[in-house]
Amino acid sequence: MSTHRIATRMERIVPFYVMDLLARAKQLEAQGRSVIHMEVGEPDFVTPEPVIEAGKNALTAGHTGYTAATGIPELRQAISDHYGRLFSLAIDPARIIVTPGSSGALQLVMSVLIDPGQQVLMTDPGYPCNKNFVELVSGVPVGLPVGPEMNYQLSSSQIEDNWSDNTRAVMVATPSNPTGTLVERDEMVRIHETVKARGGQLIVDEIYQGLVYGMSGYSALELADDIFVINSFSKYFGMTGWRLGWVVAPEPYVESLDTLAQNLFLSCASMSQYAALQAFSPQCLEVLEQRRQEFERRRDFLLPALQEIGFEVPVKPQGAFYLYANSSKLTSDSFSFAYDLLEAQGVAITPGKDFGIHRPEQHVRFAYTNSIENMAEGVRRIKEFLAR
Template sequence: MADSTSNNLDRQAARALQVAQRVHAIEPFRVMEMLKAAGELKRSGIDVIGMSVGEPDFTAPDMVAAAAMDAIRAGATQYTDALGLPALREAIASHYQRACGLAVDPRRVVVTAGASAGLLLACAALVAEGDQVLMPDPCYPCNRHFVSAFGGAPVLVPSSSEERYQLTADHVAANWNERTRGVIVASPSNPTGTTMTVQQLQGMLAAVRARGGFAIVDEIYQGLSYDSAPASALAFDDGVITVNSFSKYFSMTGWRLGWLVVPEALVPVFEKLAQNLFICPSTIAQHAALACFRDDAIEVYEQRRLEFKRRRDFLVPQLRELGFSVPVMPDGAFYVYADISQVAHPASGDSAAFSMAVLNQAHVAIVPGDDFGFAAPTRHVRLSYATAYQRLEEAVARLARIVGD
């Protein structure tokens, strides 16, 4: 009798701990797995050059750090409005005018706990069970997992280098069906570093609008544009939702602060969701972020942007010399998405094996393409140049020793 009771309790406990089915659709984030493997080598005393994680080697400038400390000393650490500090929403709106020549109503700005929280809010608001959401392949892996987390079905559409690895109006027309609800795109993109041309962006948005769908445009790397002035999707469609962040251009990754610009009619919806899911973003980070828009801070950020461009202009030609194929020059972010199929290395047919070989043989951490989609991932790797110029020079020298003739 006691054994029977115990078995019943064990079965009940197993059922209680059974995870929701949607969790099985969310894969591990392999970038973090590579970071963990690199960390193990570092702890053993090996010098590893990190070209895997998308994190600037720069941190918040002095005036931003000082603003955070001032907020703490002043006791400005309690909850803010769920939509964020009014002063910060106004500062973000003014930034669009300065950076893009766009007039954005501060009431449309929703400050979030990082861009990831912004994307979660957007998917919570717009994605229903079974809804399909189109995105390009390759793309940032978490985007499809955000959709899956709310019961949606991400649909990755293979996109070529000729299309700048971006979702086009033709892709929308060819893949839209009765279950399709909208699209998620990023410009500039992770992992490719490519920006949608103005014509691509306008055409894609028009195709979605004609079908009554939503468009979420991730613009977190917009400040890191190198070959032309950045163009926001807000310039072309009042109904679009844009996502941005203080992590990349503003060098505040661990501060976990971002924002959305949403149609005015949806502000109450996002406010209700933010109140329930996050209460509010970090108050200290918000006060610090106000200093990001000072003239002296923007001067620092622009110097850093030019430094990232210098790194790109060094790295891409060097990779091509080593046999990596980079068919389209990345014009934003700090990534190179390279085809390794012609690289002179025994593991060049398998990006996961190649990335591990590069880590173990050259002590350079890069990321295999299978994190970013299903279109030829074994042929591609992503390299981040968000590390010091001198370290990139050393990384190239190390790669040359294992992939040269």
């Protein structure tokens, strides 16, 4: 009998299809083909110079060891000051736990909240890893179908209708991946009240905070101090590879999160933490604002360009860098559409299948993490593909 027995939970953890697609795209590129990338969920800009410089200096200064599991005090303070600057909030740095990406934060939060068999409600479509974080702690992820009529976001009434004795938490992301839509502030207030009234826990993923267009954003931290708020240096700050994020936790959970962080991670990379101190410097914030404006220009280019060739985007996304497009006028199977498009024309996009089971075959996600020039070429190639 084989001794190689993979735990049964792995049967419920599905691959991230876009990674397969990305691997194929790289293969094609290695063969000399040109590929236009609109599948990757990371900014195409490198980390701003002040952060890179600070990272180098951190190494020179010998910041190469473990730090406190919750992060260096200077960074927790800097994150607190950031909330002060943005939203006039005074967040106790003791509630801020620095983590290896927001992925680390999500693992910590699910671990301290969810007992085996307890449910976490979330959107479908939604960020694919969320359900796996719940699976990892033997919880039950429950994807609730959301469509354009509700901004692709959960509503308080939907949460009410789907609440059960086993429901422990609700997770929302604003702006969202893959749809780029926001939860309106009034709705977030209602969602919070609904969850609280049932003794549940609200978790808000604000990892795309700062990447909001044509309106001003808010933080769920403005509403109450009993919400878990997740954030990251990955997207807005352009630091995906530095693996640094954070969670602002309700005070009663801080000790457990600290204990778990000590065990799971020991600490985040010290170089990254010292570098991130510069992410809030005026020079860096200026660069980030220019990039935000560039993302907005890209959205304003790509949205009508896709609509013109037959994709439907019924809700204008106001954040992140994604367009979740209905492709049902062009194909009945978005999965093979994405693969065929890559093979035939060298354009990489993400099939809806990565984001859930609610009408995935009718959708694809475009990431506008590429220049307008390249995206224009991508759109031209898609048009050619559709005219075959």
